[in-house]
Amino acid sequence: MIPETIAALSTPAGSGGIAIIRLSGPRAHAIVEQVFRPWPLRPDFFHLYLGYFYDPVSNRNLDQVLVTLMPPGRSYTGEAMAEIHCHGGAYNSKKILTLLFSLGAQIAAPGEFTKRAYLSGRLDLTQAEAVASLIAAESEAELAAATAQLAGGLSDCISRMLISINQLLAAVEVEIDLLAEEGLNYSRENLTDPLVKLERQCRELLDSYQRGRILQTGIKVVLAGRPNVGKSSLLNALLAEDRVLVSSISGTTRDIVSAPLEIAGIKVELSDTAGLDKPQAELEALGMARTERWLEQAGLILLVFDQSRALNDFDDELYAKIKAKSHLLLLNKDDLEPVITAAQLQERFSYQGPVLRCVGARERVDISEVIAGITSFIKSRTTVFPDSVMICQQRHFDLLSKVSEALGRALALAYETVPLIDMLAEELHQIRFHLLKITGREHDASEGLLDIIFSQFCVGK
Numbered sequence: 351m352i353p354e355t356i357a358a359l360s361t362p363a364g365s366g367g368i369a370i371i372r373l374s375g376p377r378a379h380a381i382v383e384q385v386f387r388p389w390p391l392r393p394d395f396f397h398l399y400l401g402y403f404y405d406p407v408s409n410r411n412l413d414q415v416l417v418t419l420m421p422p423g424r425s426y427t428g429e430a431m432a433e434i435h436c437h438g439g440a441y442n443s444k445k446i447l448t449l450l451f452s453l454g455a456q457i458a459a460p461g462e463f464t465k466r467a468y469l470s471g472r473l474d475l476t477q478a479e480a481v482a483s484l485i486a487a488e489s490e491a492e493l494a495a496a497t498a499q500l501a502g503g504l505s506d507c508i509s510r511m512l513i514s515i516n517q518l519l520a521a522v523e524v525e526i527d528l529l530a531e532e533g534l535n536y537s538r539e540n541l542t543d544p545l546v547k548l549e550r551q552c553r554e555l556l557d558s559y560q561r562g563r564i565l566q567t568g569i570k571v572v573l574a575g576r577p578n579v580g581k582s583s584l585l586n587a588l589l590a591e592d593r594v595l596v597s598s599i600s601g602t603t604r605d606i607v608s609a610p611l612e613i614a615g616i617k618v619e620l621s622d623t624a625g626l627d628k629p630q631a632e633l634e635a636l637g638m639a640r641t642e643r644w645l646e647q648a649g650l651i652l653l654v655f656d657q658s659r660a661l662n663d664f665d666d667e668l669y670a671k672i673k674a675k676s677h678l679l680l681l682n683k684d685d686l687e688p689v690i691t692a693a694q695l696q697e698r699f700s701y702q703g704p705v706l707r708c709v710g711a712r713e714r715v716d717i718s719e720v721i722a723g724i725t726s727f728i729k730s731r732t733t734v735f736p737d738s739v740m741i742c743q744q745r746h747f748d749l750l751s752k753v754s755e756a757l758g759r760a761l762a763l764a765y766e767t768v769p770l771i772d773m774l775a776e777e778l779h780q781i782r783f784h785l786l787k788i789t790g791r792e793h794d795a796s797e798g799l800l801d802i803i804f805s806q807f808c809v810g811k
């Protein structure tokens with residue numbers, strides 16, 4: 351079936367300097383030829399032509415535009431494509447699109463250009479997913495992960511794992527054929543070594559998901575502590591704006607206040623909470639209950655202390671509540687006479703991490719140490735080693751989890767006194783299928799394998 355030629359506005363709807371309309375499909379060039387003048391005698395591909403877009407019925411020019419044509423096989427979708435760069439008024443671009451539809455172009459469905467790129471083999475599924483992530487990226491790190499995935503980082507990694515599984519599977523299938531005649535002649539290490547290596551690669555990818563999730567969804571950082579220690583002042587300082595109420599009255603903050611921020615290229619949702627203490631009144635108790643619920647969802651808790659105030663039993667209770675979560679301690683009110691020190695906090699709570707300081711008086715606080723502390727925490731959770739690939743999508747995580755489980759079962763079978771070769775082959779087929787599914791090539795599952803198996807036979811057999 352000949353695909354339809356589709357058209358859509360590729361730039362955001364609304365007014366702007368320039369709008370870009372794209373067409374893709376077998377009639378893309380022919381449709382533009384009907385409405386663009388002067389039409390070049392022999393158009394070059396990837397050349398920008400300046401001319402007029404006109405209405406063939408009234409024969410009137412509608413807009414001065416730039417047009418470029420791309421040939422099948424060398425465009426984003428893999429089909430013949432055309433781009434029209436017109437003036438960006440919402441009405442203007444709509445008029446041009448309407449004319450293209452009247453000439454036979456169809457309205458493109460959401461994501462249809464990328465879907466066509468996938469169907470024509472220009473992108474595999476991980477790369478197509480990366481296009482959506484790249485467009486949705488809201489931070490430097492997210493953008494970098496999406497760009498690496500679009501460049502084929504994950505696809506290459508999956509391809510290398512597939513080569514290894516294919517070789518193993520081909521050897522095992524040949525072994526099954528020969529087993530009846532000659533007995534098993536494949537060494538156990540030849541089975542287990544590649545499986546162990548694959549299992550390690552798979553685990554590394556699964557571990558990277560946690561890092562990937564932080565890149566994508568960001569991290570919730572929650573300021574917590576006793577009342578009046580300066581949490582709200584710190585939130586204002588970190589946001590560099592007078593966002594929440596600050597007062598010397600204990601229990602000023604009752605509700606959670608959250609604000610977005612970017613630290614170390616990562617989206618941070620910073621929350622101020624009601625100070626935790628033995629509640630004196632109903633409203634205070636409600637605020638504290640809310641804080642405790644919020645703490646459960648925190649990716650990082652900054653537990654704030656006032657260095658001019660002695661610790662008591664409630665501080666131990668409070669620390670016990672948060673110690674299972676990722677946390678950093680912060681000593682505030684650096685300008686006041688110290689009653690507690692960083693070393694005392696570390697000793698009392700058996701806390702190994704750094705005690706951050708918020709230096710300076712309240713109006714001119716220096717929060718660089720706090721930012722550095724949050725940054726190094728984020729880096730420890732998101733570090734990408736130079737050659738490592740990250741997975742950011744739940745779909746990839748689910749499929750790789752299945753691969754990991756099947757690898758575990760395959761290894762157990764390979765370690766049996768007599769390796770259970772038939773069952774092992776079944777697990778290897780499963781692994782191969784799930785890996786192919788990640789890049790959207792599961793339909794290759796049977797075709798590709800035959801070639802690999804027969805390539806193991808010698809000529810003449």
Ligand SMILES: Nc1nc2c(ncn2[C@@H]2O[C@H](COP(=O)(O)OP(=O)(O)OP(=O)(O)O)[C@@H](O)[C@H]2O)c(=O)[nH]1
Nearest residue numbers: 577578579580581582583597598601602603625683
């Ligand atoms: N001297 C000094 N005072 C500070 C500092 N930071 C905050 N304060 C003061 O401490 C008081 C309490 O500050 P907040 O920021 O409202 O404290 P909080 O922890 O949010 O208090 P609650 O909302 O009651 O839990 C205010 O009077 C602040 O001006 C500091 O670094 N030095």
Ligand SMILES: [Mg+2]
Nearest residue numbers: 581582602603
């Ligand atoms: Mg407060």
